[in-house]
Amino acid sequence: xxxxxxxxxxxxxxxxxxxxxxxxxxxxxxxxxxxxxxxxxxxxxxxxxxxxxxxxxxxxxxxxxxxxxxxxxxxxxxxxxxxxxxxxxxxxxxxxxxxxxxxxxxxxxxxxxxxxxxxxxxxxxxxxxxxxxxxxxxxxxxxxxxxxxxxxxxxxxxxxxxxxxxxxxxxxxxxxxxxxxxxxxxxxxxxxxxxxxxxxxxxxxxxxxxxxxxxxxxxxxxxxxxxxxxxxxxxxxxxxxxxxxxxxxxxxxxxxxxxxxxxxxxxxxxxxxxxxxxxxxxxxxxxx
Amino acid sequence: xxxxxxxxxxxxxxxxxxxxxxxxxxxxxxxxxxxxxxxxxxxxxxxxxxxxxxxxxxxxxxxxxxxxxxxxxxxxxxxxxxxxxxxxxxxxxxxxxxxxxxxxxxxxxxxxxxxxxxxxxxxxxxxxxxxxxxxxxxxxxxxxxxxxxxxxxxxxxxxxxxxxxxxxxxxxxxxxxxxxxxxxxxxxxxxxxxxxxxxxxxxxxxxxxxxxxxxxxxxxxxxxxxxxxxxxxxxxxxxxxxxxxxxxxxxxxxxxxxxxxxxxxxxxxxxxxxxxxxxxxxxxxxxxxxxxxxxx
Amino acid sequence: xxxxxxxxxxxxxxxxxxxxxxxxxxxxxxxxxxxxxxxxxxxxxxxxxxxxxxxxxxxxxxxxxxxxxxxxxxxxxxxxxxxxxxxxxxxxxxxxxxxxxxxxxxxxxxxxxxxxxxxxxxxxxxxxxxxxxxxxxxxxxxxxxxxxxxxxxxxxxxxxxxxxxxxxxxxxxxxxxxxxxxxxxxxxxxxxxxxxxxxxxxxxxxxxxxxxxxxxxxxxxxxxxxxxxxxxxxxxxxxxxxxxxxxxxxxxxxxxxxxxxxxxxxxxxxxx
Numbered sequence: 001x002x003x004x005x006x007x008x009x010x011x012x013x014x015x016x017x018x019x020x021x022x023x024x025x026x027x028x029x030x031x032x033x034x035x036x037x038x039x040x041x042x043x044x045x046x047x048x049x050x051x052x053x054x055x056x057x058x059x060x061x062x063x064x065x066x067x068x069x070x071x072x073x074x075x076x077x078x079x080x081x082x083x084x085x086x087x088x089x090x091x092x093x094x095x096x097x098x099x100x101x102x103x104x105x106x107x108x109x110x111x112x113x114x115x116x117x118x119x120x121x122x123x124x125x126x127x128x129x130x131x132x133x134x135x136x137x138x139x140x141x142x143x144x145x146x147x148x149x150x151x152x153x154x155x156x157x158x159x160x161x162x163x164x165x166x167x168x169x170x171x172x173x174x175x176x177x178x179x180x181x182x183x184x185x186x187x188x189x190x191x192x193x194x195x196x197x198x199x200x201x202x203x204x205x206x207x208x209x210x211x212x213x214x215x216x217x218x219x220x221x222x223x224x225x226x227x228x229x230x231x232x233x234x235x236x237x238x239x240x241x242x243x244x245x246x247x248x249x250x251x252x253x254x255x256x257x258x259x260x261x262x263x264x265x266x267x268x269x270x271x272x273x274x275x276x277x278x279x280x281x282x283x284x285x286x287x288x
Numbered sequence: 289x290x291x292x293x294x295x296x297x298x299x300x301x302x303x304x305x306x307x308x309x310x311x312x313x314x315x316x317x318x319x320x321x322x323x324x325x326x327x328x329x330x331x332x333x334x335x336x337x338x339x340x341x342x343x344x345x346x347x348x349x350x351x352x353x354x355x356x357x358x359x360x361x362x363x364x365x366x367x368x369x370x371x372x373x374x375x376x377x378x379x380x381x382x383x384x385x386x387x388x389x390x391x392x393x394x395x396x397x398x399x400x401x402x403x404x405x406x407x408x409x410x411x412x413x414x415x416x417x418x419x420x421x422x423x424x425x426x427x428x429x430x431x432x433x434x435x436x437x438x439x440x441x442x443x444x445x446x447x448x449x450x451x452x453x454x455x456x457x458x459x460x461x462x463x464x465x466x467x468x469x470x471x472x473x474x475x476x477x478x479x480x481x482x483x484x485x486x487x488x489x490x491x492x493x494x495x496x497x498x499x500x501x502x503x504x505x506x507x508x509x510x511x512x513x514x515x516x517x518x519x520x521x522x523x524x525x526x527x528x529x530x531x532x533x534x535x536x537x538x539x540x541x542x543x544x545x546x547x548x549x550x551x552x553x554x555x556x557x558x559x560x561x562x563x564x565x566x567x568x569x570x571x572x573x574x575x576x577x578x579x580x581x582x583x584x
Numbered sequence: 585x586x587x588x589x590x591x592x593x594x595x596x597x598x599x600x601x602x603x604x605x606x607x608x609x610x611x612x613x614x615x616x617x618x619x620x621x622x623x624x625x626x627x628x629x630x631x632x633x634x635x636x637x638x639x640x641x642x643x644x645x646x647x648x649x650x651x652x653x654x655x656x657x658x659x660x661x662x663x664x665x666x667x668x669x670x671x672x673x674x675x676x677x678x679x680x681x682x683x684x685x686x687x688x689x690x691x692x693x694x695x696x697x698x699x700x701x702x703x704x705x706x707x708x709x710x711x712x713x714x715x716x717x718x719x720x721x722x723x724x725x726x727x728x729x730x731x732x733x734x735x736x737x738x739x740x741x742x743x744x745x746x747x748x749x750x751x752x753x754x755x756x757x758x759x760x761x762x763x764x765x766x767x768x769x770x771x772x773x774x775x776x777x778x779x780x781x782x783x784x785x786x787x788x789x790x791x792x793x794x795x796x797x798x799x800x801x802x803x804x805x806x807x808x809x810x811x812x813x814x815x816x817x818x819x820x821x822x823x824x825x826x827x828x829x830x831x832x833x834x835x836x837x838x839x840x841x842x843x844x845x846x847x848x849x850x851x852x853x854x855x856x
Contacts (some may be wrong), residue, residue, distance in 0.1 A: 178679035179687045179695070182748070185643050187672045187702035197687050332767040446631075475630035476794060480838040502767065505839065546772035549797030549839065553820065554779065557772040557801075 025280075028273030035266055039086040046079035050236045059252040069254035071244060077255060080236040081262055087231045088238045088266070091148050092217035095155035096210050103160050104206060107167025108194055111202070112175050122168070125161035133158045133220060141229045148237075151230040155217050166209045170202040177201075204281030208274055215270035222263055238263050291359075292464050292496040293321040293344065298356035298366075300339050300348065300520075313339040315520035316356075321464070326490055326497040328511035328528070330504060330543075336520040337500045341468045344498065345383050346373040360464060379409045382457035386469040388449035392441040399425065399437030402456045409460050424455040428485060447478035451485065461493060468500045483510050504547060508532060516540050587618040588788050589642065589756055594651035596637055611637040612648065613812040619756065619788050619805075626803030626820065627792045628835070633809040635792045639760045642790065643677055644668070655756070673703050676749040678742075680761035685745050686733040692744045693719075693729030699752040718747040722777060739770035746777065750785075757789040763798060775802060796839055800824055808832050 038045065047066070054074035062069040068077035110121040128136070140154040174180070175198055183193045224230035225239025233240060238259045245256030300314035314336040321327050331337040342348050344358055346365060358365040360381055365373070377383070385391050392401060402424055403417035412420075418437065425433035428451040430444075441449055450470060457465060467486065471479040487510045490497055499511060507514050508528060515525040516537065523537045535541045545551075545558040596612040611634045619625045629635040640646040642653055644660050653660040655671060663671050676699070679685040686695050693715050700711040719726045722743040733741055742762065749757055762778070763771040779802055781787065793799050799806060800820055807817040808831065816829040827833050 177684040179685055181640070181643075181645050182677055182679060182685065182745075183687075183698060183702075184645060185672060185675075185677045186699035186748070186752070187669050188698070192702065200689055201687070332769060476796070477630065477834055477838045504768075543768060546768050547797070548772070548775060548801035551801060553801055556776045556779065559769070559773055559776065 022276070024272045024276030026276075028269050028271070028276055031265060031269030032273060035085060035262075035269060036089060038082055039089050042082045042086050046076075046082045048076040048079045050075060050079040050083045051234050052076075059248060059255070061252070062254055068258045069252065071241070071252075071255045072248055077241075077258055080241060081238070081259055084231075084236040084238040084241055084259065085262060085266070087148055087225075087235060088218055088221055088263070091152045091221045091230070092155065092214055095152040095217050095221075096159060096214045098152070098156040099159045099163055099213075100206070100210050102156075103163035104167050104199070104203075106160075107164040107169075107206070108171050108199060108202070110164070111168040111171025112190070112194060112198060118168070121164070125164050128157065129161045134223065137220065137224055138227070138229065141224070146229045146232055148231045148235075151221055151224050154224075155220050158220070159213050159217065162213065163206055163209060167202065167206045170205045171198055174198050174202040208278040208281050211270055211277055212274035215267045215274065218263065218266055218270065291320040292323050292361060293498065294357070294359040294362075295319050295340075295344075296357040296359075298340070298343065298354070298358055300336070300343050301353045301355075302349075303351045303353060312520050313352075314343065317517075317520075317522045318356075319515055319522065319525060321496050321498060323463075323496055324490065324494050325512045326487065326499055326510055328499045328501060328507040328514045329517055330501055330507050330514060331517035332502055332543075334519065335517040337517050338468055339520075340517070341383070341466050341498065341500050344466055345377060345381065347383070375409070378405050378457075378462070379460045380462055381464040381466065382460075382462040383466040383468065384450075384453050384457045384470050386472050388446065388453045388473070389441065391453045392449060394441055396440065397438040398441055398444070398452045399439075402452070402459055405456050405459045420459065421455075424459055425452065427489070428452070428455045429481075430455075445478075446474055447482060450474060450478075450482055454482075454485065454489070458489060458493065458495065462495060464496050464498065465490075466498045466500070469502070470499070471506060472501070472503070479506070480509070486510065504544065505549070516543070588621045588656060589617075589619040589790075590652075590654040591615060591617045591638070591642065592652045592654065594638070594641055594648045594653070596634075596641065596646065596648045610812050612641070615651070615809075615812070615814055617807050617814060617817065619790060621755070622782075622786045622788050623804045624782060624789045624791055624802055626799035626806045627790055627809060628794065628796055628799050628806060629809035630794050630835075632811065634812040635809050636760055638809070639677070639758045639790065639792050643675060643758055644671065669703060673699070673752040674754050675756045675758065676752060676754040678745050678749045678757060678759040678762045681738055681741050681745070681765045683733070686741055686748075688733055691730045691732060692724075692736065695733075695744060696729075696748045696751055698748060703752055705752065714751065715747075718750055721750070721781075722747045723773075737770075738766050739773060742766060742770075742774055743777065746774075746781070750781070750787075753785075755788060757787055758792070759789055760792045761794070762791070764793060764795065771798070778802060796824075796835055808835065 052075065054070070057066070057070040057074040059072060060066060060070040060074070066076050066078065068081065071077055071080065106121050106125070110118040131139075136158050137151070137154040140157070141150055144150045144153075180193060180197055183197050184190075188196070221230055222237075222239035222242065225237035226243045228240070228243070230239060231237035241259040242256060242263075245252075245259065249256050296318050298314060298317045299312050301312045302310060304310060317340060319327070329337045329340065339348070343352075343354055344360070344365070346368065348354065354366050356366065360376070365376075392398065399418065399421045402421035403414070406412060406417045406420055407414070422433045422437055425437065430436055430448060430451060441452070444452065454470075470486070471482050474482060483506060486497060486499075489495065499506070501507060511528050513525060513527050514531050516523045516531075516539065518539050523539055524531070524535075526536070531540065532544075535544060542558065548557060551557055594612050594615040595610060597610040598608060613634075615634070615638060617625065617627075627635045627638065637646060641648050642660075644653070644663075647661070655675060658667070658671075660671060686692070696715050696718055697711050700706060700714060705711070706714065715729060716726045719729060724740060724743050724747070728736065728740065733744070736744065746762075759778070763774050766774060775798065778789075782789065791799060791802055803820050805817065806820050806823045807814050808823070808829065809815070810831045816823060816827060816832045823832065824836070827836060
């Protein structure tokens with residue numbers, strides 16, 4: 001079956017209007033960089049000690065001293081948000097990273113070797129996919145006890161099959177190319193081919209998926225903290241603050257609104273970054 | 289003997305925001321197609337032949353600027369609005385492409401796809417459209433057409449799929465059929481059959497055919513007249529016999545000479561001189577892009 | 585004179601994974617061919633003929649169900665370790681472009697160097713020198729060694745592919761549709777290159793293509809494949825002028841030939 005001569009060196013290729021994926025990446029990176037900076041510099045910028053109780057300032061409205069007001073125990077909401085951000089970002093990002101570290105090799109092996117290797121890996125990971133994310137997380141925590149580390153672990157396990165599957169798909173596509181066969185014919189071992197040819201070329205879509213999943217991981221962590229299963233008090237957490245704020249929503253809306261707003265901004269940041277990356281690395285939507 | 293398709297100094301440029309303006313994809317092409325003839329446009333990649341075909345059909349992307357005049361049945365096509373173009377396509381003028389698999393919806397029965405073309409342009413009942421579709425499938429050589437009406441594309445071979453695409457293209461008896469590399473993706477034995485089918489349909493229905501190809505052999509098989517394109521320009525036109533017997537332009541001569549099928553076995557093939565090569569076109573573009581990037 | 589390559593009674597089926605239903609026809613069905621040192625065997629067939637599968641079996645990239653591939657007297661299936669590496673060094677592939685035959689992230693020079701790196705041939709400095717040497721030999725400007733494949737034309741990429749195949753000084757090249765994706769003008773250049781290399785280096789090759797015109801031009805012997813079987817073999821002259829099998833005749837008849845190809849050739853520009 002023939003293909004025609006190389007795709008015409010179209011003027012279209014050279015002169016086609018350049019899309020602006022960079023806008024998304026720029027925006028997403030800015031937001032995340034800002035939030036990360038805030039989280040890292042928490043001890044330096046938090047106006048007050050997030051855990052210090054002040055009975056005189058219970059449910060205090062926002063003012064110059066306490067820009068986001070105070071919560072039901074008189075603690076400064078702004079400071080709690082800054083430290084809570086730390087916990088949320090830490091848990092969600094480390095969860096996704098941990099997941100990636102396992103998912104990438106699994107996906108590579110499944111996609112490259114196929115047959116029984118693929119069946120074994122895919123079927124096992126499918127088992128995890130059967131369960132709804134929240135249910136799995138809660139079960140995990142019920143067994144192992146609550147806390148940020150366990151929450152991170154649970155999230156990592158939940159997203160493992162998704163990331164592995166994306167990696168597997170792009171590996172399948174990349175491994176079909178002649179340069180992979182050529183590499184084998186030129187004496188490369190399977191390992192060498194995987195590391196030098198397949199992995200670098202297949203990596204794009206899974207990175208995109210990872211950044212999108214970070215958004216979800218953040219929400220998942222907030223959800224777990226909301227239920228009291230994630231980051232444990234007195235360590236501030238964004239989800240926990242949402243839980244606390246619910247009861248006083250009418251009298252003191254700032255306790256609920258500001259943490260919620262920050263969660264939304266963080267999620268937006270990850271989503272923009274993911275969309276921008278997708279336009280570069282995964283225009284064909286392998287990771288869909 | 290009127291001209292079905294009349295091109296007068298047609299040019300196509302693709303606009304690029306900010307970058308250096310690229311060379312025109314089509315540059316000053318003029319030709320006339322007479323009723324019932326098969327006119328071949330032969331060229332290598334980058335010659336602009338496909339762009340020209342798309343311009344005739346009004347299928348160019350938004351960033352393309354068309355200059356000059358394209359008249360189909362004495363009706364000006366350049367600058368025509370989308371609605372008018374859409375009503376012409378599939379009715380007065382049809383196009384078939386290189387890959388039949390991409391031209392057919394993989395989930396629809398093929399018969400329905402042919403019938404849909406009919407119903408899109410004429411107020412016929414479903415039953416009438418189906419009957420006509422079955423007749424068309426028979427005409428293009430699909431055995432047992434009535435039974436195969438409801439089959440989906442992947443149940444057919446590549447050659448059969450292309451025949452179905454041809455059936456859909458000819459459903460409304462278009463005056464002009466534009467075929468862009470219709471047999472390139474097919475096996476050589478099937479190629480001959482599909483080309484002969486196009487020739488036969490042309491004789492039966494009086495359709496005029498604009499055939500785009502890179503293959504001189506295809507041209508020699510069914511084309512009455514030929515135009516040779518390079519770098520967006522139409523270098524020469526002639527009847528097929530005249531072109532093959534006595535090519536005038538050095539590029540055409542070089543193209544013929546480079547064909548291994550004609551050359552003595554084991555002999556080095558004469559190489560097309562650099563100024564006429566496809567590589568030099570590509571190099572020129574890369575250079576332009578580099579200059580544009582340096583300036584812009 | 586022993587053959588350099590002998591393929592004997594090769595069989596290969598792709599099961600399709602389903603235990604029920606019709607079994608798909610075998611990709612290779614009792615295929616036997618041979619190639620002598622320094623000679624070119626043209627393998628012709630249309631899609632589904634099995635020619636690419638045969639190529640991959642010869643290269644040792646696909647394992648046949650039964651039969652043997654014997655290279656220089658040694659059965660390829662039985663090789664492992666050092667002996668396998670040795671075989672790989674002596675038998676190299678050239679693929680059909682477009683785009684998939686070179687790693688898009690590797691500069692051209694690195695792709696050419698790959699077999700030298702994997703087989704550990706020479707010092708890094710030696711390898712660099714050899715890469716430039718090879719570029720020269722295939723008619724590429726050595727300055728292109730640092731370019732990525734996307735910035736090379738089809739003809740240039742194909743030359744890179746050929747240079748990569750020649751790096752380990754192979755004795756047999758398996759070329760799978762090496763010019764099918766190229767424009768006619770570029771095709772002519774690459775064919776000239778392949779013929780020159782064969783003459784200069786004495787490399788044997790299996791030239792796989794669907795294009796009988798091209799195959800006829802470069803091959804000493806031709807084998808015609810149809811549906812996984814070899815339906816005709818013989819030296820090129822005989823097969824082209826007096827084909828024995830119906831399918832070969834069909835193939836010959838179906839090739840659209842420019843009408844003037846036999847009687848007179850148009851005046852040619854100077855060969856380079």
